[in-house]
Amino acid sequence: MAIRVVFLGSLRDVAGGDERDLDGPLDWDGLVDALGDAFLWHLHSARVRIAVNGIVLANKEALAVCDGDEIALLPPVSGG
Amino acid sequence: MRDIRLLGDPFDPGALIGSFMDANRGLGGICTFVGKVRGSEGALALELTHYEPLTLPGMKALADQAFARFDLMGLLMIHRIGKLHPGEPIVCVSAAAKHRRDAIDTVDFCMDHLKSAAWFWKREQRAEGWHWIEPRAQDHADIARWK
Numbered sequence: 001m002a003i004r005v006v007f008l009g010s011l012r013d014v015a016g017g018d019e020r021d022l023d024g025p026l027d028w029d030g031l032v033d034a035l036g037d038a039f040l041w042h043l044h045s046a047r048v049r050i051a052v053n054g055i056v057l058a059n060k061e062a063l064a065v066c067d068g069d070e071i072a073l074l075p076p077v078s079g080g
Numbered sequence: 081m082r083d084i085r086l087l088g089d090p091f092d093p094g095a096l097i098g099s100f101m102d103a104n105r106g107l108g109g110i111c112t113f114v115g116k117v118r119g120s121e122g123a124l125a126l127e128l129t130h131y132e133p134l135t136l137p138g139m140k141a142l143a144d145q146a147f148a149r150f151d152l153m154g155l156l157m158i159h160r161i162g163k164l165h166p167g168e169p170i171v172c173v174s175a176a177a178k179h180r181r182d183a184i185d186t187v188d189f190c191m192d193h194l195k196s197a198a199w200f201w202k203r204e205q206r207a208e209g210w211h212w213i214e215p216r217a218q219d220h221a222d223i224a225r226w227k
Contacts, residue, residue, distance in 0.1 A: 008131055009201030010212040054133030072131055078202035078212070079195055079219035 001067040005035070009075040011048075014038050024067040031063060031071070042075070049074040081154035081176075084139050086130060088162045093172040096158060104154040104176035111183035112174040113191055119166035125205040126170070128161045135161075135199040142193050146175070149189065150182040157190060159200070192222040 002021040012018055015038075022034050032043055042048050043060075050060040051072040057063065065071060081103045083096075093114045101110055117126050130136075143155050154176035164170055171194060175186035196219035203212045 006131065008129065008199075010203075012129075013212075051131075051134060054137070056134070070133075072133070074131070074134075074199070075201070076215045077196070077198065077200055078214065079216040 003065050003067060004070045006072040008072060011042060011073050011075050024065060026065050028061045028063045047076045082143055083156045084143050085158050086136055086161050087158060090168055093169050096172060097174050100156045100174050107153050107176040108178040109180040109183045110174060110176045111187045113187045114169055115171040117164045117166050117168050117170050122206050123166060123204050125163055125165050127163045127203050129201045130161050131199050138199050142190060146186050146190055150186045152177050152182055152186055189226055195219050196223045
Protein backbone atom coordinates (compact mmCIF):
# COMPACT_ATOMS: atom_id res chain seq x y z
CA MET A 1 0.00 0.00 0.00
CA ALA A 2 1.14 3.46 -0.83
CA ILE A 3 -0.30 6.84 -1.68
CA ARG A 4 -1.28 7.01 -5.32
CA VAL A 5 -0.77 10.35 -7.06
CA VAL A 6 -2.75 10.78 -10.29
CA PHE A 7 -1.66 13.42 -12.80
CA LEU A 8 -4.35 14.95 -15.01
CA GLY A 9 -4.13 16.99 -18.19
CA SER A 10 -0.80 18.61 -18.97
CA LEU A 11 0.59 17.58 -15.57
CA ARG A 12 0.83 14.09 -17.04
CA ASP A 13 3.57 15.39 -19.33
CA VAL A 14 5.35 17.07 -16.42
CA ALA A 15 5.26 13.79 -14.47
CA GLY A 16 6.16 11.65 -17.47
CA GLY A 17 3.29 9.30 -16.67
CA ASP A 18 -0.30 9.00 -15.46
CA GLU A 19 0.46 8.19 -11.84
CA ARG A 20 3.12 7.64 -9.23
CA ASP A 21 3.17 5.91 -5.86
CA LEU A 22 4.56 7.70 -2.82
CA ASP A 23 5.15 6.48 0.70
CA GLY A 24 2.80 7.77 3.37
CA PRO A 25 1.91 9.51 5.53
CA LEU A 26 2.26 12.78 3.69
CA ASP A 27 1.35 16.42 4.33
CA TRP A 28 1.58 19.37 1.94
CA ASP A 29 5.29 19.98 2.47
CA GLY A 30 5.93 16.27 2.10
CA LEU A 31 4.10 16.20 -1.24
CA VAL A 32 5.99 19.24 -2.53
CA ASP A 33 9.29 17.59 -1.54
CA ALA A 34 8.37 14.21 -2.98
CA LEU A 35 7.31 15.55 -6.38
CA GLY A 36 10.42 17.69 -6.73
CA ASP A 37 11.36 20.82 -8.63
CA ALA A 38 9.41 20.02 -11.80
CA PHE A 39 6.16 20.42 -9.86
CA LEU A 40 7.07 23.32 -7.62
CA TRP A 41 5.45 26.02 -9.75
CA HIS A 42 2.39 23.89 -10.53
CA LEU A 43 1.73 22.91 -6.93
CA HIS A 44 1.89 26.52 -5.80
CA SER A 45 -0.29 27.80 -8.63
CA ALA A 46 -3.78 28.76 -7.41
CA ARG A 47 -5.13 27.31 -10.68
CA VAL A 48 -3.99 23.79 -9.81
CA ARG A 49 -6.46 22.06 -7.50
CA ILE A 50 -5.93 18.90 -5.49
CA ALA A 51 -8.44 16.15 -4.78
CA VAL A 52 -8.09 13.48 -2.13
CA ASN A 53 -10.15 10.35 -2.67
CA GLY A 54 -12.45 12.19 -5.07
CA ILE A 55 -13.02 15.30 -2.95
CA VAL A 56 -11.49 18.58 -4.13
CA LEU A 57 -9.67 20.29 -1.26
CA ALA A 58 -10.76 23.83 -0.40
CA ASN A 59 -7.29 24.44 1.03
CA LYS A 60 -4.67 22.19 -0.53
CA GLU A 61 -2.04 23.16 2.01
CA ALA A 62 -4.13 21.35 4.63
CA LEU A 63 -3.39 18.08 2.81
CA ALA A 64 -2.98 15.06 5.09
CA VAL A 65 -2.95 11.61 3.49
CA CYS A 66 -1.81 8.14 4.39
CA ASP A 67 -1.24 4.82 2.64
CA GLY A 68 -4.23 3.77 0.55
CA ASP A 69 -5.31 7.33 -0.26
CA GLU A 70 -5.42 8.72 -3.79
CA ILE A 71 -4.32 12.28 -4.56
CA ALA A 72 -5.23 13.85 -7.92
CA LEU A 73 -3.42 16.90 -9.31
CA LEU A 74 -5.95 18.87 -11.33
CA PRO A 75 -4.78 21.60 -13.71
CA PRO A 76 -7.40 24.03 -15.09
CA VAL A 77 -9.96 22.24 -17.25
CA SER A 78 -9.92 22.92 -20.98
CA GLY A 79 -12.53 25.25 -22.36
CA GLY A 80 -14.54 25.07 -25.52
CA MET B 81 -36.06 10.92 -16.44
CA ARG B 82 -32.33 11.48 -16.08
CA ASP B 83 -29.67 9.95 -18.29
CA ILE B 84 -26.20 11.24 -17.44
CA ARG B 85 -23.32 9.32 -18.97
CA LEU B 86 -19.74 9.29 -20.22
CA LEU B 87 -19.18 7.33 -23.41
CA GLY B 88 -15.89 5.92 -24.65
CA ASP B 89 -17.19 5.13 -28.14
CA PRO B 90 -18.90 7.12 -30.92
CA PHE B 91 -22.64 7.65 -30.44
CA ASP B 92 -25.67 8.60 -32.51
CA PRO B 93 -27.35 11.65 -30.93
CA GLY B 94 -30.54 11.11 -32.97
CA ALA B 95 -31.07 7.64 -31.54
CA LEU B 96 -30.52 8.89 -27.98
CA ILE B 97 -32.91 11.81 -28.40
CA GLY B 98 -35.60 9.59 -29.91
CA SER B 99 -35.71 7.29 -26.90
CA PHE B 100 -35.35 10.25 -24.51
CA MET B 101 -38.44 11.86 -26.04
CA ASP B 102 -40.40 8.62 -25.74
CA ALA B 103 -39.41 8.36 -22.07
CA ASN B 104 -40.88 11.79 -21.20
CA ARG B 105 -44.57 11.40 -22.01
CA GLY B 106 -46.62 14.56 -21.73
CA LEU B 107 -43.73 16.96 -22.33
CA GLY B 108 -44.47 20.37 -23.80
CA GLY B 109 -41.12 20.91 -25.44
CA ILE B 110 -37.69 19.49 -25.89
CA CYS B 111 -34.46 21.35 -26.60
CA THR B 112 -31.29 19.60 -27.73
CA PHE B 113 -27.73 20.71 -28.30
CA VAL B 114 -25.23 18.46 -30.05
CA GLY B 115 -21.60 19.55 -30.03
CA LYS B 116 -19.19 18.15 -32.58
CA VAL B 117 -15.42 18.18 -32.87
CA ARG B 118 -14.64 21.23 -34.97
CA GLY B 119 -12.76 20.64 -38.18
CA SER B 120 -10.32 23.43 -37.34
CA GLU B 121 -7.33 23.82 -39.60
CA GLY B 122 -4.65 21.20 -39.11
CA ALA B 123 -6.42 19.36 -36.27
CA LEU B 124 -6.30 15.61 -36.81
CA ALA B 125 -7.87 14.43 -33.57
CA LEU B 126 -9.01 15.51 -30.13
CA GLU B 127 -8.42 13.49 -26.98
CA LEU B 128 -10.48 13.97 -23.83
CA THR B 129 -9.25 12.70 -20.52
CA HIS B 130 -11.36 12.65 -17.40
CA TYR B 131 -10.92 11.66 -13.77
CA GLU B 132 -13.32 8.93 -12.78
CA PRO B 133 -13.95 10.01 -9.14
CA LEU B 134 -14.84 13.59 -10.18
CA THR B 135 -16.10 13.82 -13.75
CA LEU B 136 -19.33 11.83 -13.73
CA PRO B 137 -20.27 12.80 -10.15
CA GLY B 138 -19.72 16.42 -11.23
CA MET B 139 -22.08 15.98 -14.20
CA LYS B 140 -24.70 14.43 -11.91
CA ALA B 141 -24.38 17.36 -9.50
CA LEU B 142 -24.86 19.71 -12.48
CA ALA B 143 -28.05 17.83 -13.35
CA ASP B 144 -29.23 18.30 -9.74
CA GLN B 145 -28.61 22.05 -10.08
CA ALA B 146 -30.55 22.16 -13.35
CA PHE B 147 -33.52 20.35 -11.80
CA ALA B 148 -33.46 22.73 -8.83
CA ARG B 149 -33.29 25.81 -11.02
CA PHE B 150 -35.68 25.00 -13.87
CA ASP B 151 -39.06 23.30 -14.17
CA LEU B 152 -37.87 20.13 -15.86
CA MET B 153 -39.27 16.74 -16.73
CA GLY B 154 -36.16 15.07 -18.04
CA LEU B 155 -32.49 15.67 -18.76
CA LEU B 156 -30.11 13.81 -21.03
CA MET B 157 -26.41 14.68 -20.71
CA ILE B 158 -23.93 12.59 -22.66
CA HIS B 159 -20.22 13.41 -22.96
CA ARG B 160 -17.57 11.59 -24.94
CA ILE B 161 -14.17 10.69 -23.58
CA GLY B 162 -11.20 9.20 -25.43
CA LYS B 163 -9.94 10.01 -28.92
CA LEU B 164 -12.31 11.74 -31.34
CA HIS B 165 -12.02 12.94 -34.92
CA PRO B 166 -13.39 16.10 -36.56
CA GLY B 167 -17.12 15.78 -37.20
CA GLU B 168 -17.77 13.29 -34.39
CA PRO B 169 -20.35 14.22 -31.73
CA ILE B 170 -18.59 15.09 -28.46
CA VAL B 171 -21.52 16.19 -26.30
CA CYS B 172 -25.30 15.97 -26.33
CA VAL B 173 -27.59 17.74 -23.88
CA SER B 174 -31.34 17.44 -24.21
CA ALA B 175 -33.94 18.84 -21.83
CA ALA B 176 -37.64 17.99 -21.71
CA ALA B 177 -40.04 20.38 -19.98
CA LYS B 178 -43.68 21.47 -19.92
CA HIS B 179 -42.68 24.84 -21.37
CA ARG B 180 -40.04 25.82 -23.88
CA ARG B 181 -38.15 28.41 -21.81
CA ASP B 182 -37.18 25.86 -19.16
CA ALA B 183 -35.98 23.41 -21.82
CA ILE B 184 -33.96 26.03 -23.73
CA ASP B 185 -32.42 27.62 -20.62
CA THR B 186 -31.50 24.23 -19.15
CA VAL B 187 -29.49 23.29 -22.20
CA ASP B 188 -27.73 26.68 -22.23
CA PHE B 189 -27.01 26.39 -18.47
CA CYS B 190 -25.67 22.83 -18.73
CA MET B 191 -23.50 23.59 -21.76
CA ASP B 192 -21.91 26.67 -20.15
CA HIS B 193 -21.07 24.60 -17.07
CA LEU B 194 -19.85 21.57 -19.01
CA LYS B 195 -17.54 23.77 -21.04
CA SER B 196 -15.97 25.72 -18.23
CA ALA B 197 -16.37 23.74 -15.03
CA ALA B 198 -16.61 20.02 -15.83
CA TRP B 199 -13.55 17.85 -15.21
CA PHE B 200 -12.30 17.27 -18.73
CA TRP B 201 -8.87 17.92 -20.18
CA LYS B 202 -8.51 18.17 -23.93
CA ARG B 203 -5.56 17.96 -26.21
CA GLU B 204 -5.43 18.33 -29.94
CA GLN B 205 -3.33 16.31 -32.32
CA ARG B 206 -1.66 18.26 -35.11
CA ALA B 207 0.90 17.16 -37.66
CA GLU B 208 3.73 18.22 -35.33
CA GLY B 209 2.31 16.56 -32.22
CA TRP B 210 -0.15 16.95 -29.34
CA HIS B 211 -1.13 20.28 -27.79
CA TRP B 212 -3.09 20.80 -24.57
CA ILE B 213 -6.06 23.12 -24.87
CA GLU B 214 -6.04 25.91 -22.30
CA PRO B 215 -9.12 27.55 -20.77
CA ARG B 216 -10.43 30.61 -22.61
CA ALA B 217 -11.61 33.86 -21.01
CA GLN B 218 -14.93 33.44 -22.84
CA ASP B 219 -15.66 30.25 -20.85
CA HIS B 220 -15.49 32.18 -17.58
CA ALA B 221 -17.73 34.92 -18.98
CA ASP B 222 -20.24 32.25 -20.11
CA ILE B 223 -20.51 30.65 -16.66
CA ALA B 224 -20.73 34.06 -14.93
CA ARG B 225 -24.08 34.63 -16.68
CA TRP B 226 -25.67 32.13 -14.30
CA LYS B 227 -24.30 33.50 -11.03
